[in-house]
Amino acid sequence: MNARIIAEPPELSRDGDGQLATVRLWWRPGRGPERDFLGSTTFRFRTPVPLTEVGPEVSVSMALTPSLALGVPVECPVPVSRRFLRSWERMGAMMGAWFPGMKPLPVIAKPRDVPLEAPSGLEPGTGCYFSGGVDSWFTLSRLRSEITHLIYMDGFDMDLEKPVARRLSVDRLRTAAGETGLPLVVVETDARCLASRFFEPWRQYVGAGKAAVGQLLSPWLPRQFAASSYSWNESRKPVSSAHFLLVEGASTETLELREHGMATSRLSKVAALGEIPAALRHLRVCWDMLPDRINCARCEKCLRSMLELEIAGLLPSCKTLPHVIPPESVRDVKLPDHRNHMHDAWIGFEDWFRNFRPGSPLAVCLTEKLRRSEADRWSARLWSAGKELTRSNGWPALARALGSAAIETASRHDPAWMLRKTRRSAEQMKEALFWQLAGNHEGRLIRRIFQCWWRRDQ
Amino acid sequence: MNAITILPPQIRSTSGGTEVIFVARTPDGDARVRVAHSLADPPAIPPGMLGDAAMALFLLPAMRLAVPLEIQSPVSAGLLERAAVLQEIFGNWYPETFKAAVTVRAPVAAASTPGNARGCFFSGGVDSFFSVLKHRATLDRLVFVHGFDLPLSKTALRQEVASRLRAAAETLKLPLLEVETDVREYSDRHLHWGSHFCGAAMAAVAHLLSPWLGEVIIPATTTYAHLEPFGTHLYTDERWAGDALGIRHDGMEARRIDKMRAIATEDAARCHLRVCWENTGGQYNCGRCEKCLRTMANLRALGLLEAFPVFSEPLDLGRLAAMEVDHELIIPFLDETREAASAAGDEALAGVVRRCQLNHEVRILARQLTPLREALPEAPEWIHKAAPRFRDAILEACWSQDPGWTRQELSRHFATDPDAALNLLWKHDRWWLIRRTAFAWLRRRLPRRFRRSEATPPPADSP
Numbered sequence: 001m002n003a004r005i006i007a008e009p010p011e012l013s014r015d016g017d018g019q020l021a022t023v024r025l026w027w028r029p030g031r032g033p034e035r036d037f038l039g040s041t042t043f044r045f046r047t048p049v050p051l052t053e054v055g056p057e058v059s060v061s062m063a064l065t066p067s068l069a070l071g072v073p074v075e076c077p078v079p080v081s082r083r084f085l086r087s088w089e090r091m092g093a094m095m096g097a098w099f100p101g102m103k104p105l106p107v108i109a110k111p112r113d114v115p116l117e118a119p120s121g122l123e124p125g126t127g128c129y130f131s132g133g134v135d136s137w138f139t140l141s142r143l144r145s146e147i148t149h150l151i152y153m154d155g156f157d158m159d160l161e162k163p164v165a166r167r168l169s170v171d172r173l174r175t176a177a178g179e180t181g182l183p184l185v186v187v188e189t190d191a192r193c194l195a196s197r198f199f200e201p202w203r204q205y206v207g208a209g210k211a212a213v214g215q216l217l218s219p220w221l222p223r224q225f226a227a228s229s230y231s232w233n234e235s236r237k238p239v240s241s242a243h244f245l246l247v248e249g250a251s252t253e254t255l256e257l258r259e260h261g262m263a264t265s266r267l268s269k270v271a272a273l274g275e276i277p278a279a280l281r282h283l284r285v286c287w288d289m290l291p292d293r294i295n296c297a298r299c300e301k302c303l304r305s306m307l308e309l310e311i312a313g314l315l316p317s318c319k320t321l322p323h324v325i326p327p328e329s330v331r332d333v334k335l336p337d338h339r340n341h342m343h344d345a346w347i348g349f350e351d352w353f354r355n356f357r358p359g360s361p362l363a364v365c366l367t368e369k370l371r372r373s374e375a376d377r378w379s380a381r382l383w384s385a386g387k388e389l390t391r392s393n394g395w396p397a398l399a400r401a402l403g404s405a406a407i408e409t410a411s412r413h414d415p416a417w418m419l420r421k422t423r424r425s426a427e428q429m430k431e432a433l434f435w436q437l438a439g440n441h442e443g444r445l446i447r448r449i450f451q452c453w454w455r456r457d458q
Numbered sequence: 459m460n461a462i463t464i465l466p467p468q469i470r471s472t473s474g475g476t477e478v479i480f481v482a483r484t485p486d487g488d489a490r491v492r493v494a495h496s497l498a499d500p501p502a503i504p505p506g507m508l509g510d511a512a513m514a515l516f517l518l519p520a521m522r523l524a525v526p527l528e529i530q531s532p533v534s535a536g537l538l539e540r541a542a543v544l545q546e547i548f549g550n551w552y553p554e555t556f557k558a559a560v561t562v563r564a565p566v567a568a569a570s571t572p573g574n575a576r577g578c579f580f581s582g583g584v585d586s587f588f589s590v591l592k593h594r595a596t597l598d599r600l601v602f603v604h605g606f607d608l609p610l611s612k613t614a615l616r617q618e619v620a621s622r623l624r625a626a627a628e629t630l631k632l633p634l635l636e637v638e639t640d641v642r643e644y645s646d647r648h649l650h651w652g653s654h655f656c657g658a659a660m661a662a663v664a665h666l667l668s669p670w671l672g673e674v675i676i677p678a679t680t681t682y683a684h685l686e687p688f689g690t691h692l693y694t695d696e697r698w699a700g701d702a703l704g705i706r707h708d709g710m711e712a713r714r715i716d717k718m719r720a721i722a723t724e725d726a727a728r729c730h731l732r733v734c735w736e737n738t739g740g741q742y743n744c745g746r747c748e749k750c751l752r753t754m755a756n757l758r759a760l761g762l763l764e765a766f767p768v769f770s771e772p773l774d775l776g777r778l779a780a781m782e783v784d785h786e787l788i789i790p791f792l793d794e795t796r797e798a799a800s801a802a803g804d805e806a807l808a809g810v811v812r813r814c815q816l817n818h819e820v821r822i823l824a825r826q827l828t829p830l831r832e833a834l835p836e837a838p839e840w841i842h843k844a845a846p847r848f849r850d851a852i853l854e855a856c857w858s859q860d861p862g863w864t865r866q867e868l869s870r871h872f873a874t875d876p877d878a879a880l881n882l883l884w885k886h887d888r889w890w891l892i893r894r895t896a897f898a899w900l901r902r903r904l905p906r907r908f909r910r911s912e913a914t915p916p917p918a919d920s921p
Contacts (some may be wrong), residue, residue, distance in 0.1 A: 091710075093682055093710065094682040095713035096682075097681055097683040097710075097711075098682065098683060104711075105852035221633045229569060231694065232546060232550035232551060233550045233551055233687070235685070236684075236685035236686055236687065245692070262546065262550070263546035263547075263549070326510050358522075379885075400856070400860075400863060400867075402852045403852050403853060403856040403864065403867060404867060405854060406852050407853070407867050434883075434891070434894050434895070434898075443899065445895050446895055446896075446899060448880060449884070449888075449891065449892060449895060452880070452881075452884045452888075
């Protein structure tokens with residue numbers, strides 16, 4: 001195959017008092033020089049001293065997911081970090097295994113062993129990705145002595161078409177960062193526009209975006225921490241391209257990117273927020289970007305966070321979420337799929353409320369919610385297994401057991417169903433009923449029929 | 459004593475080799491672990507070699523016993539740092555087994571750099587052959603360990619296995635290094651070999667080979683799509699590395715069936731493939747155990763079973779269908795086999811594999827049904843409320859499977875109360891009821907000679 005995605009090194013330019021890094025991707029269909037513009041993305045950021053050099057890894061990171069989606073290798077005309085190229089072999093195979101249809105291909109570039117140089121006068125620091133959520137605050141609290149800057153990627157997990165809400169979100173984060181005493185580095189990007197041209201959902205691209213931002217800032221912040229949303233056990237179910245192996249795979253000779261927090265459960269992290277007053281004043285868990293409040297308090301993420309805070313005894317202290325959890329909101333929320341580790345969190349909530357707040361409206365609501373969810377799950381599982389089971393040798397015995405259970409319940413709750421379902425032998429069933437009623441005494445039955453008729457007219 | 463203390467290991471030169479003996483003072487008494495191999499005269503001994511091997515051997519047992527670990531030999535700085543992460547990982551995966559992190563105390567070894575030579579663990583299995591063939595050009599040595607999946611007591615079997623693996627290595631033109639260890643005599647008391655310890659044990663052996671090898675490859679058991687906790691794992695194997703030794707967990711990009719397809723072209727693999735751990739009757743590959751059965755199924759699905767004359771018995775489909783799936787990692791292997799068999803038009807094999815999977819599914823569902831049965835009579839309520847279409851589908855399936863039984867079961871539950879029966883018929887089919895009653899009444903009053911046939915009730919056992 002001769003087609004290539006050409007990832008040229010990013011162009012740096014001034015943008016007001018900051019800088020703009022523009023990544024352009026080109027599509028080269030054959031061996032010749034012709035190429036078509038594939039897409040571009042920009043990163044707006046500001047450093048104390050303007051960067052003079054941005055590694056080509058930024059462009060390669062942005063090109064990798066289109067490469068996987070289109071099944072075309074990426075080519076870079078300048079040398080790329082050897083460490084990153086070696087990581088890509090593994091990262092590509094992982095993406096290919098997790099997201100059907102993605103085909104991992106090598107990056108065609110010469111390896112480079114020399115790290116990027118920071119401009120003189122720029123003091124290297126340690127960055128921590130910060131979104132104002134539980135994981136971010138936890139990581140910040142545990143690594144506070146090492147971190148010098150907070151990093152926020154504006155345009156990643158929020159809708160690009162809500163500029164007002166985005167600006168408010170950034171302002172709120174700056175206020176929160178101010179309370180921690182750390183400066184907030186905002187990297188504004190439209191990477192999501194480029195991503196959405198190739199595939200949905202966003203979760204297949206978010207890792208590449210984080211990698212690109214990390215590599216962009218690496219001459220200034222050579223050490224960076226990303227707060228993990230999953231524990232070690234949960235990370236065995238790849239939920240997005242922000243898996244820790246993919247995030248850490250973005251490391252280069254210049255950049256050391258590490259995930260933090262995988263050993264700590266979500267509930268433990270929430271409980272730790274009690275030690276961070278600023279976190280409870282500025283906690284942001286919601287992705288809905290409402291202009292008038294930080295968290296909507298209606299979506300699954302908000303409700304889950306509220307329940308976690310309630311269990312930790314911190315909900316009354318949280319200034320960004322209501323202090324009362326309406327049971328009807330819990331009743332109406334759509335739970336994550338049972339294969340998602342967040343579903344396990346809801347099971348934990350139900351267990352806790354049933355044990356420690358028995359009989360409370362929330363406990364009752366959660367129990368019913370989980371029961372329905374479990375019923376749906378069991379039903380779906382049996383449905384798919386049932387189709388296969390009917391072809392197996394073990395089917396007759398299992399069918400009888402299940403059929404007995406179904407018929408027994410229906411006989412108590414839904415006898416009309418019984419009559420409908422015996423359609424096939426309705427006449428025989430009715431005949432059996434008739435004999436049960438009448439025997440050889442039709443006169444008695446006639447009297448009872450008249451009684452029924454009489455009651456109907458009353 | 460409430461700690462595990464690893465004394466400085468004894469290194470002895472034996473005839474044509476080296477023997478390292480670790481002595482550990484543990485809460486259960488002294489433990490002794492021996493590792494011997496046939497290399498001698500090491501070019502240089504990395505400062506952290508013994509401490510790193512001790513860390514790999516005893517960190518998990520210390521966690522299991524929840525006691526601090528003290529190693530009296532120097533340990534690589536990198537491994538000391540990663541020990542905390544390893545504890546996090548195992549503690550998160552197996553919270554019931556590893557209840558808390560333990561303190562590790564050891565002097566820090568002077569920095570060293572790894573050599574250039576590369577080795578690969580080689581058990582003769584599918585994963586081993588795949589990694590060896592993939593890295594053939596850059597490998598310097600294959601490493602086979604007696605005492606890992608092959609008990610030291612089975613001397614005859616060990617001799618056969620060793621001789622066949624030597625032959626395979628000769629065909630591959632790579633020297634085979636045989637290592638012997640009794641580590642499982644200690645580890646099996648506290649840990650599960652497959653789920654917990656096999657990766658750490660391989661790392662320990664690899665550290666003791668670090669004077670000769672700079673990097674060792676551990677062939678992967680699973681793919682990236684299956685990251686379930688296991689003793690040898692992408693997250694953990696590479697973290698056991700030290701300053702003088704790199705460890706690479708290799709081969710996750712290929713499914714087992716793809717690996718088999720890849721190794722089928724190699725004579726050494728076809729003649730000496732070894733997958734069996736149970737070795738029933740001392741056979742090289744018994745052909746009866748779960749591993750042999752699914753390997754043979756894979757090979758048959760690929761049309762390659764005849765090309766691998768390494769199994770003692772032919773593939774028994776009945777045995778395959780009855781095979782118990784005892785680990786969730788086996789499920790993807792069965793999926794791959796079923797897909798390949800269907801693609802190859804081998805519906806007999808695909809059907810058998812499907813049956814095996816369904817039996818597994820039924821066992822899981824039965825386990826889930828047990829608490830439901832205990833909660834009876836709630837369970838039927840739940841069934842009734844939860845899945846009306848499930849109830850419909852079950853009944854339709856029952857009708858098609860066994861109409862006689864279904865009719866009997868329905869009639870058994872069908873309106874046993876006469877009032878309910880009357881209400882039911884009155885509500886849903888009153889004109890039929892009236893016609894039928896009138897007909898029965900009139901018929902009884904007709905003279906016998908005018909009756910065409912006696913109206914008789916249906917037999918008691920069928921409505």
